[in-house]
Amino acid sequence: DAGVIQSPRHEVTEMGQEVTLRCKPISGHNSLFWYRQTMMRGLELLIYFNNNVPIDDSGMPEDRFSAKMPNASFSTLKIQPSEPRDSAVYFCASSLSSGLTNQPQHFGDGTRLSIL
C-alpha cells in the first residue's frame, strides 16, 4: 500500500500567489482530513470529507482557503491569495469510517509551505 500521497512536498511562493496542495488518500478509505501544523498552534483540523462530501469545515481559517474532493481518490486544498502567515506544514490524512466503528487516520508526508 502506497499510503497517503501528498504533493508537492515543498512549496515556496510569494505572497498573493495561489497555492494548490494535493492529496491522494489510501485506496478504500472513505474519510479524508486536511490538517495544518505550526509551532504556535500545533495540529489543527481544517476540514474533512466523508464519502467525498465536506462534513465540517469550521477549521478553515478564512475564505482564502477552500478544499474540494471531486472523487474518492483525490482532494485539493487551495489558498488564494496566500499570505506569509499561511506558512506551515499541511498534512492530509485518510481513514475508513464505517457506522460506529472508528479506524485510525493515516497521514501523508505533508507539504511544507513557505509564503515569502
Add this chain to the structure above:
Amino acid sequence: GENVEQHPSTLSVQEGDSAVIKCTYSDSASNYFPWYKQELGKRPQLIIDIRSNVGEKKDQRIAVTLNKTAKHFSLHITETQPEDSAVYFCAAIYVLTGGGNKLTFGTGTQLKVEL
C-alpha cells in the same frame, strides 16, 4: 466540541527509564483514542490505540490505559531508548451523526531520551 489536554509538554528521561504522558478529554461521546509519534520533519505515525470498551492495551514496550469515568488516558513507554525521542500526540475521536468521525489532538509532548 471536544477538548483534549495533554501533559507534560516536555519530558526528559534517562535511557532505560519509563515515560508517562497523560491526556484528558471532555466529550463523553469519544470512543476511540489513538496515539501518534512524530519525529522531526516527518509525519505523525500511529503507534497504539485504544477503544472505549477496553481499559488497557499493550504492545511490547508501549501501553495505553483508559479511564472512561475520569475521562483520562495515558501512554506508558518502558525501557526507553534514544529512538523513542519524538513528539507524541494523543487524540480523541467520536463518530458524528451523518457519517465520518472527528479527531481532536492534544498539544503534544516532546520526549527526550538521554543516554
